[in-house]
Amino acid sequence: MTINLLRQIAGSRLPVxxxxxxxxxxxxxxxxxxxxxxxxxxxxSPLSLSGSxxxxxxxxxxxxxxxxxxxxxxxxxxxxxxxxxxxxxxxxRLSNASAPPRSAESHLPH
Numbered sequence: 245m246t247i248n249l250l251r252q253i254a255g256s257r258l259p260v261x262x263x264x265x266x267x268x269x270x271x272x273x274x275x276x277x278x279x280x281x282x283x284x285x286x287x288x289s290p291l292s293l294s295g296s297x298x299x300x301x302x303x304x305x306x307x308x309x310x311x312x313x314x315x316x317x318x319x320x321x322x323x324x325x326x327x328x329x330x331x332x333x334x335x336x337r338l339s340n341a342s343a344p345p346r347s348a349e350s351h352l353p354h
Contacts, residue, residue: 281303
Protein backbone atom coordinates (compact mmCIF):
# COMPACT_ATOMS: atom_id res chain seq x y z
CA MET A 245 0.00 0.00 0.00
CA THR A 246 1.28 3.47 -0.81
CA ILE A 247 0.72 4.85 2.73
CA ASN A 248 3.30 2.35 3.99
CA LEU A 249 5.71 3.54 1.33
CA LEU A 250 5.00 7.14 2.35
CA ARG A 251 5.76 6.23 5.99
CA GLN A 252 9.00 4.59 4.90
CA ILE A 253 9.97 7.67 2.91
CA ALA A 254 9.08 10.06 5.76
CA GLY A 255 11.23 8.03 8.15
CA SER A 256 14.22 7.93 5.78
CA ARG A 257 17.02 10.33 5.16
CA LEU A 258 16.20 12.13 1.92
CA PRO A 259 16.78 11.90 -0.95
CA VAL A 260 15.94 8.20 -1.10
CA UNK A 261 16.15 6.01 -4.22
CA UNK A 262 13.96 3.03 -5.11
CA UNK A 263 14.79 0.49 -7.79
CA UNK A 264 12.12 -2.23 -7.37
CA UNK A 265 9.30 -1.96 -9.91
CA UNK A 266 6.63 -2.06 -7.15
CA UNK A 267 8.32 0.77 -5.25
CA UNK A 268 8.74 2.86 -8.40
CA UNK A 269 5.03 2.44 -9.14
CA UNK A 270 4.24 3.46 -5.56
CA UNK A 271 6.44 6.56 -5.84
CA UNK A 272 4.71 7.37 -9.12
CA UNK A 273 1.30 7.22 -7.38
CA UNK A 274 2.50 9.29 -4.41
CA UNK A 275 3.87 11.91 -6.79
CA UNK A 276 0.64 11.98 -8.82
CA UNK A 277 -1.32 12.52 -5.58
CA UNK A 278 0.96 15.43 -4.65
CA UNK A 279 2.31 13.72 -1.53
CA UNK A 280 6.01 13.67 -2.53
CA UNK A 281 8.42 15.52 -4.79
CA UNK A 282 10.21 12.88 -6.85
CA UNK A 283 12.03 12.06 -10.06
CA UNK A 284 10.25 9.16 -11.69
CA UNK A 285 11.74 7.78 -14.88
CA UNK A 286 9.77 7.48 -18.08
CA UNK A 287 9.24 4.00 -19.48
CA UNK A 288 12.20 2.85 -21.56
CA SER A 289 9.93 2.51 -24.61
CA PRO A 290 7.87 5.72 -24.82
CA LEU A 291 5.84 4.52 -27.83
CA SER A 292 4.45 1.47 -26.07
CA LEU A 293 4.69 2.99 -22.57
CA SER A 294 6.39 -0.16 -21.36
CA GLY A 295 9.78 -1.28 -20.25
CA SER A 296 11.55 -1.44 -16.96
CA UNK A 297 12.39 1.92 -15.35
CA UNK A 298 15.76 2.00 -13.62
CA UNK A 299 15.01 3.96 -10.41
CA UNK A 300 12.87 6.62 -8.77
CA UNK A 301 14.28 9.22 -6.41
CA UNK A 302 12.19 10.96 -3.75
CA UNK A 303 13.45 14.40 -2.79
CA UNK A 304 10.85 15.51 -0.24
CA UNK A 305 7.52 14.78 1.41
CA UNK A 306 5.10 17.62 0.73
CA UNK A 307 2.94 19.36 3.31
CA UNK A 308 -0.02 17.46 1.88
CA UNK A 309 1.93 14.22 2.38
CA UNK A 310 2.63 15.09 6.03
CA UNK A 311 -1.04 15.89 6.57
CA UNK A 312 -1.96 12.54 5.05
CA UNK A 313 0.45 10.79 7.41
CA UNK A 314 -1.18 12.64 10.30
CA UNK A 315 -4.53 11.12 9.39
CA UNK A 316 -3.02 7.68 9.88
CA UNK A 317 -1.39 8.63 13.23
CA UNK A 318 2.16 8.57 11.93
CA UNK A 319 4.40 8.14 15.00
CA UNK A 320 6.67 10.98 16.02
CA UNK A 321 10.38 10.51 15.85
CA UNK A 322 12.23 9.85 19.11
CA UNK A 323 13.96 13.21 19.11
CA UNK A 324 10.67 15.14 19.02
CA UNK A 325 9.21 12.96 21.79
CA UNK A 326 12.29 13.68 23.90
CA UNK A 327 11.89 17.42 23.32
CA UNK A 328 8.29 17.17 24.49
CA UNK A 329 9.43 15.62 27.77
CA UNK A 330 12.05 18.22 28.64
CA UNK A 331 9.62 20.83 30.05
CA UNK A 332 8.15 18.20 32.39
CA UNK A 333 11.59 17.35 33.77
CA UNK A 334 12.37 21.03 34.22
CA UNK A 335 9.03 21.57 35.95
CA UNK A 336 9.80 18.81 38.45
CA ARG A 337 13.20 20.29 39.19
CA LEU A 338 11.65 23.68 39.75
CA SER A 339 8.96 22.29 42.04
CA ASN A 340 11.58 20.40 44.07
CA ALA A 341 13.78 23.49 44.24
CA SER A 342 10.97 25.57 45.73
CA ALA A 343 10.29 22.99 48.46
CA PRO A 344 12.01 23.59 51.81
CA PRO A 345 15.26 21.65 52.15
CA ARG A 346 14.97 18.37 54.02
CA SER A 347 17.38 17.64 56.80
CA ALA A 348 19.89 14.83 56.41
CA GLU A 349 18.32 13.07 59.42
CA SER A 350 15.05 12.49 57.57
CA HIS A 351 16.86 10.31 55.03
CA LEU A 352 18.44 8.02 57.62
CA PRO A 353 16.61 4.81 58.66
CA HIS A 354 15.43 4.74 62.28
